[in-house]
Amino acid sequence: MVNRYFELKELISEYIEEELADFMPTRREEKQLKAILRMYESTSKTLQSADDITLLDVRDLFDALIAQIPEVAKYPQAEAEIV
Numbered sequence: 001m002v003n004r005y006f007e008l009k010e011l012i013s014e015y016i017e018e019e020l021a022d023f024m025p026t027r028r029e030e031k032q033l034k035a036i037l038r039m040y041e042s043t044s045k046t047l048q049s050a051d052d053i054t055l056l057d058v059r060d061l062f063d064a065l066i067a068q069i070p071e072v073a074k075y076p077q078a079e080a081e082i083v
Contacts, residue, residue, distance in 0.1 A: 003037065006030075036069060 016024065025033065043061050047053065066073045 006034070039065060039068060 043065050046061060047058065050057070062072075
């Protein structure tokens, strides 16, 4: 979804009315979103490309991601809504 926003941003930016502009991310927020997206993609690609990955390796990857983005902690749980 974040990727899609960045793809569409250039197309919609010239049509955004002033009332809606307040709800659009600032440049700083966009930069933060891109950094978070890169972290997710890096973790995802590591998990997908590793042939001999152990459960401990997976835990280490998610612990590192959670350390950088604490809000992520609620998602990799057994009772999470996305599971």
